[in-house]
Amino acid sequence: MRRILRSPVRRMERAGLHTGLRWKLSAAIALVAGLVAITLSLVVHNAARVSMLDNARDLANERIEIAQRNYDLNRRPNFPNIKIDDPDLPDALRDKVLDGRKASDVIDHGGVPDIWAAVPVKDGHVLSLHTGFTDRSTDILKDLDQALVIGSIAVVLGGSALGVLIGGQLSRRLRKAAAAANQVAKGESDVRVRDAIGGVVRDETDDLARAVDAMADTLQQRLEAERRVTADIAHELRTPVTGLLTAAELLPPGRPTELVLDRAKAMRTLVEDVLEVARLDSASERAELQDIMLGEFVTRRVAAKDPSVEVRVVHESMLTTDPRRLERVLINLIANAARHGKPPIQVTVEGRVIRVRDHGPGFPSDLLADGPSRFRTGSADRAGHGHGLGLTIAAGQARVLGARLTFRNVRPAGAPDHVPAEGAVAVLWLPEHAPTNTGSYPMLP
Template sequence: MKPESSIRARLALFTSAAVGALCMVFSIVLLFAINKMATQNLTKEVTAVGELTAYYVDRGQLVNPLPPIPQDLIRPVQVVAPDGRVVAATKDLQKRPPMAHFTPKSPGRVASAVVCDSVFPAGGCHIVVAQRVYRDGDWTIYSAAPTLPFFVYPGVASILVAGTVVFTGAIAYGARHTVTRSLRPVDAIRAQLDHIRSNNLSHRVPVPVAKDEIHRLARSVNDTLDALERTLEQQRRFCSDASHELRTPITAIRAQMEDALLASEDAGLHRLCDDVLPSVERLQSITSDLLTLTQLDAGVPGVRKPVDLTELITMELKSHHLNGMVVHRLAPGVMVRGDRSRLRQLICNLVQNAQRYASSTVTVTLRRVDRDPEAPGGVVELEVLDDGAGIAAEQRETVFQRFTRLDTARSRDAGGIGLGLPIARQIAESHGGALTIQDSDRGARFVVRLPSHS
C-alpha cells in the first residue's frame, strides 16, 4: 500500500471510529433519557392507582378483590391493615404476603422503591409505590408495575442503531473523499520532485491556488529547490575554479621536474628546490584557504575568548614584511570576543590585500563606537585603507565572491588567488559582524564592524 493511501485509510478509519463512538454515546444518552422519562410517567401512573385505592379506603368502601379501579389503570395493588395483614388485593396477588415492607414517614406522603423477586407472579423487578392513609390507624396501600427495560421502545433503538451505521459510513466515505482531494496536490508535488530528481533542478513543484498548508508547503519546497540550485551551482563553480587554481602550480611543478630530469647533469638539487618551492608554497596557500573556507561553510565553531584587538593588530603588523609605508591609528584596549587565530587571519588578509594594490601607503585604523542603534553594547570598527586605484561601486560585492579577481588584479604575479576577501568576510560574519567596502577619497576602504566586549 502506498503511503498516501495508508494516510487516507487511517484518517477515514479514525474519523469513522470517532463519529461512531460519538453516535453510540448519543444513542445511549438518548435511550437513558427516554427510559428515565418513561419510568417517571409509569411511577406517576402507579401512584395514581394507589391514590384511587386510598380514596376508597378512606371512605370505608374497600372490597376484595380490588377494584373498583378503571380497566386501563389496573396494576398489582395491596391494602395492608394497621396490624400488618393484607386485607385487600388485586386478583393476581390474592392470599400473598405484602409486596414490600417500607412505608412513608407520615400520612399523605408517598414513598417508592424498586423491589425484585417479591410476591409478583411474573417475577422480576417492580416499581412499588407506598402511600399512607389514616382510618382508625395507619393503613398502607402498595401499588406496583414492572420496571421498564433499558430499550423502552425497540423501534427507537433500531432507528438509532441503523442511523449510527449509516451516518458513520457516510462520514467515513466523505472523510476519505475529502482527504483524497486534499492530497492530490501532494501527489503532484511528489511526482514533480521525482521528475526533478531524475532530470535537473531547474523545474519547480506546482503551487496550489488555495492558500492552505499545502500551498505553503509547495512554496517552501520551491524556496528550498532555489537555495539548493544556487548551492549546487556555487559548488560546481567553486570546484571548477579550485581545479583551475590548483592546476597552475601543479603544472609548474611537473614542468620543472621534467626539465630537471631531461637535464639532470645541469640541474642541481638547490636549483630545483628554488624553482619548485614557490609553486609548492602557492599550492599550500590554496589548500589552506580551501580548508578554512570548508570549516567556515560547515559552521565549525572556534574558541571564543576575549581578545585585545589592538594588541593583535600590532603583533600582526610587526610579524609581516611590509612593502611601503603602513600608518596605524589604533585605540588602546579595544576588546572583542572571538577566535584569536581567525581574527588574526582576517587582519592578515585585509592588510595583504591593501599592500597588494596600494600605491605607497596603507592606513589601519581601529576605533570603538559606543553609541550604535544596531548594537546597544557598542561596536568596534577596523578600517584598512589603501591609496591605490580603488574599487568601483558596482564591483564592491563582486570582490567577495570566491576566486574573483578584478581586471587590475588578474595577474597571478600579484600573489592573489581570490579567496582572501571571501574568507575575511565569512570570519567577520561568524563573529556576529560584517565586512564592507565603503566610499573613500582614494583607494579601497575596507571596514570591519564587530560587537564590542567590555
C-alpha cells in the first residue's frame, strides 16, 4: 500500500513537477476563505429569510386582528383576502382556533412559503388570512444571494492574492537562505545566511538562518582545528623523518638498508603530502601565473615523468596558469592511473582540456559520487596501495588554478552500470585565466 501511495509522488518528481510554497499557502488561504464565505453566506441568507417571514407573519397577525374587530362590530371582516371558515385552513391552526386562541404559521410547499393567520369570532366562525411570499421579498432574497455569491468570489480571489503575496515573500526568503546555505556548503565561509535573506521583520525564517549560520561557524571552527592539528603533526614529523632518512642513508649497503630507505622515503612523501593538503585546505595558496603553450608543456612534462605514456595534442592553445601546480595535478593523475589502472595510459590535450585515461577497472563508485577523499585508497573494483592523497592534492591544486577536475568511467555505448568499466578518465578543465575568487590569490611574477 505504501508503494502504491508513493508511486504518484515519484512520478511527479521524475516529471519535474514542483509546487512552490506560495501556491500551497495561496491554495490553503483560498480554501479557508471559501469555506468561511460559504458558511457566512448561508447564515446571512437564512437569517434574512427568517426575518422576512417573521415580518410577513406579524403583518398577517395585525391584519387578522383588524378583520376580527370589524367582524365583531359589523358582522363583516371588511378586509381583503379574509375568509370565513376557509376549508383550506391547515388542521393544526384550525384546532388552535377552535380552542379559542389566535394562531399563525408559515408552511413551506416546495420551497414556497405560505403564511396563515386565523382567529375565532363570537358567533363561532373562524376568520383566516392566507398570503404568500411577495415578489418584492423574493427579489430582495435573490439580490442578496447574488451579492453573497459575488462577495464570496471576491473573498476567495482576495485570499488567493494575499496567499500568493505572503507565500511569495516567504518563498523568496527561503530561496535566498537555500542559495546562501549552498554557498556555505561550497566553502564560502564569509557568506551569512541571515544577511542574505535581509528584511527587518523577524520570523521563523530568521531563526532558521541564524541556526544555519551558527552551525556553519561551529563546523568551520572544528574544521580549522582539525586542519591545524593535521598541519602541526605533519610539521613536527618532518624533522624526525628527515633525520631518519639521513641516518638510513648512512647504513651499510644491503637488503635491510634498502627496505629502511624505502619506508623512510615513503614516510617523508606522506608527511609532505599531508602538509600540502593542509595548505590547500587553508585556502591561502597563491598561483604564480605564466603564459604557456599547453600541448607543448604537457608533452615535455609527461615525457620527463614516464616516456611510456602516450600524449596526443588535438588542438594547441595558449593560456595563463601556474606551471608548477599544473604539473603537480598532471603528474598525480598519471601516477594514480599507473598505480590503480592498467596500461596503456593516454594523455589527450584539446584546447584547455586535459584528459588522462587508463584501461583499468575504472574509478570506484564512491569516488565518482563524492569526489576524492584523503586516506581512501580505492575499492574492490580499483584496488591499490597508497594513502588516497594524490587525487585529493590534484583536486586542491586544480581549485587554486580555478580549474575543474572531473572523473568518469569508460563503458561501451549503451551498456548498463553493472557492466565492468573499460577504463577510467580524469578530465581537467582549465580556464583561460586563473580567477581570483578561488580562495587563493594569483600573483603575476
